[in-house]
Amino acid sequence: MAGTSESEKRFRFVVVGGGIAGVTCAEQLALQFPSEDIALLTAAPLVKTVTNFRQVSKTLQDFSVEEQPASILEEKYPNLKVIHSAVKGLHAKQHVLQTENRQVFHYEKLCLCSGARPKLLIPDNPNVLGIRDTDSAQEFQKHLSKAKRMVVVGNGGIALELVYEVEGCEVIWAIKDKAIGNTFFDAGAAQFLIPSLEADKPEKALPCKRTRYTTASKDGSGELGSALGPDWHEGISLRGTEEVSHRVHVEYECEIKTIYSQREGLQTVRTNSTDIVYAHLTNGKTFGCDFIVSATGVVPNTEPFLHGNNFELADDRGLKVNEHMLTSVPDVYAAGDVCTAGWEPSALWQQMRLWTQARQMGWYAARCIVADVLEEPIELDFCFELFSHITKFFNYKVVLLGKFNAQGLGSNHELLVRCTKGHEYVKVVLSGGRMMGAILIGETDLEETFENLILNQMDLSSYGEELLNPNIDIEDYFD
Numbered sequence: 001m002a003g004t005s006e007s008e009k010r011f012r013f014v015v016v017g018g019g020i021a022g023v024t025c026a027e028q029l030a031l032q033f034p035s036e037d038i039a040l041l042t043a044a045p046l047v048k049t050v051t052n053f054r055q056v057s058k059t060l061q062d063f064s065v066e067e068q069p070a071s072i073l074e075e076k077y078p079n080l081k082v083i084h085s086a087v088k089g090l091h092a093k094q095h096v097l098q099t100e101n102r103q104v105f106h107y108e109k110l111c112l113c114s115g116a117r118p119k120l121l122i123p124d125n126p127n128v129l130g131i132r133d134t135d136s137a138q139e140f141q142k143h144l145s146k147a148k149r150m151v152v153v154g155n156g157g158i159a160l161e162l163v164y165e166v167e168g169c170e171v172i173w174a175i176k177d178k179a180i181g182n183t184f185f186d187a188g189a190a191q192f193l194i195p196s197l198e199a200d201k202p203e204k205a206l207p208c209k210r211t212r213y214t215t216a217s218k219d220g221s222g223e224l225g226s227a228l229g230p231d232w233h234e235g236i237s238l239r240g241t242e243e244v245s246h247r248v249h250v251e252y253e254c255e256i257k258t259i260y261s262q263r264e265g266l267q268t269v270r271t272n273s274t275d276i277v278y279a280h281l282t283n284g285k286t287f288g289c290d291f292i293v294s295a296t297g298v299v300p301n302t303e304p305f306l307h308g309n310n311f312e313l314a315d316d317r318g319l320k321v322n323e324h325m326l327t328s329v330p331d332v333y334a335a336g337d338v339c340t341a342g343w344e345p346s347a348l349w350q351q352m353r354l355w356t357q358a359r360q361m362g363w364y365a366a367r368c369i370v371a372d373v374l375e376e377p378i379e380l381d382f383c384f385e386l387f388s389h390i391t392k393f394f395n396y397k398v399v400l401l402g403k404f405n406a407q408g409l410g411s412n413h414e415l416l417v418r419c420t421k422g423h424e425y426v427k428v429v430l431s432g433g434r435m436m437g438a439i440l441i442g443e444t445d446l447e448e449t450f451e452n453l454i455l456n457q458m459d460l461s462s463y464g465e466e467l468l469n470p471n472i473d474i475e476d477y478f479d
């Protein structure tokens, strides 16, 4: 790095964002260009690093995530400099970034990994909370510790985790759909999972192998932290004031219509004298509660710091990137939650804003930058061939492969299902006799075989329902 003045610095490569995408990208660049200095600019004081990385199968990956002080990353990569200051402006034509602490950074290649933030149903209401980073999780915990009842809106990952994990507080879960977990499951899988919400939770037999999140990471300055991820709730108490395990009531096919702060004139279905806010739903019912959680998705972090540049945005407001992770602005790449894949995807892959994809994109973006600088060709990485995700919901292992919900297949598909209550749920999506996707809940041990069958697109028409016959060792069958 050649400093041109106290507040002006020049780095060949600059990465913005200390989440999984940004850190992975910066690490790769530091490894590939050991004689160049790389700057990682981030709004949060801690950075996220991937540990215990395990390639489970060709495309399935599992790993732990640690929140670490920047110094640990800098010790590991002496040519990587982490600067804790939010970027407040980009002048892409001049290849210059400005940070909150009045520093100016010149770059040759830039990778934006600024993540996303909760898309709150009602912004700026102190009783409507979103959960994204350590600060917001702490705020949620503070509210919960005094609460008797909360309303959760949204039917995706966060809602699924919360309604199961929260104890000692009644949960009213308001969802738009006919079944729970619409972003991950179909109605059959939802049916399989529902009894877990009604039963008491099993004692946690084994300590969680992943990192617990520290809670003393920030100074309350309102800076954007990195997104929480797998097992974020393991390190914090998710307990309300009541003596119950779960008490979850699902209101199907409705949304929040209005939020009131006064009960006067409202016909409430449930109420306590301590209620602080009232959620009036589109089905006409009104629930009094201590607070509302809006788990209604995310919006990519592009504002306000990218304002004034000519970035092409996708419909979901992500930075549109091509198959080389390049945005519409020269020399500016993007990866992770902030970007939207703008290339023609493989027939078996779709973008979801997940930890795994943030890591894959960060890693691949770095490789694309390297190829660009060295003027070498590069092909879209294999990880974008097949969508794959391992996670846990309601204490079950969940594996999602390919078009697991027959996304984009219209009526041109058939489903095979095998279900043993309380044990496993296996669903396979077939189209023209070929396997296009699968949902595996429980310890099915089928992920590797199914991944292969999806990837090789073998014609399975002749096997019919035998494919899911539990008495056949399917692995041997296709050897």
Ligand SMILES: Cc1cc2nc3c(=O)[nH]c(=O)nc-3n(C[C@H](O)[C@H](O)[C@H](O)COP(=O)(O)OP(=O)(O)OC[C@H]3O[C@@H](n4cnc5c(N)ncnc54)[C@H](O)[C@@H]3O)c2cc1C
Pocket (backbone or CB within 6 Å): 016, 017, 018, 019, 020, 021, 022, 041, 042, 043, 044, 085, 086, 087, 088, 113, 114, 115, 116, 131, 132, 133, 157, 158, 224, 225, 226, 227, 228, 229, 230, 231, 232, 301, 305, 335, 336, 337, 338, 353, 354, 355, 356, 357, 358, 391
């Ligand atoms: C509660 C919760 C649970 C989740 N659970 C899972 C899970 O089980 N499995 C899974 O796969 N995914 C999960 N996810 C999703 C996953 O965490 C995200 O997809 C992933 O972490 C995104 O990584 P990222 O690096 O793109 O963005 P982020 O982690 O959001 O990082 C963005 C970084 O950019 C920085 N930044 C933002 N603006 C600026 C700026 N102007 N200047 C400088 N820096 C800036 C931030 O400080 C942060 O360091 C979960 C998300 C949440 C919220």
Ligand SMILES: NC(=O)C1=CN([C@@H]2O[C@H](COP(=O)(O)OP(=O)(O)OC[C@H]3O[C@@H](n4cnc5c(N)ncnc54)[C@H](OP(=O)(O)O)[C@@H]3O)[C@@H](O)[C@H]2O)C=CC1
Pocket (backbone or CB within 6 Å): 121, 153, 154, 155, 156, 157, 158, 159, 161, 176, 182, 183, 255, 256, 294, 295, 296, 297, 298, 352, 353, 354, 391, 392
């Ligand atoms: N284990 C895992 O893999 C986990 C992953 N995550 C990830 O973290 C991110 C944030 O999670 P989350 O907020 O749950 O986002 P998700 O995208 O997973 O889910 C958002 C949910 O909110 C619904 N929704 C959107 N707008 C409204 C509205 N106005 N009223 C009612 N419902 C609405 C969506 O319905 P519709 O789809 O119909 O729009 C969807 O059900 C996501 O990228 C998610 O994938 C989070 C937790 C766990």
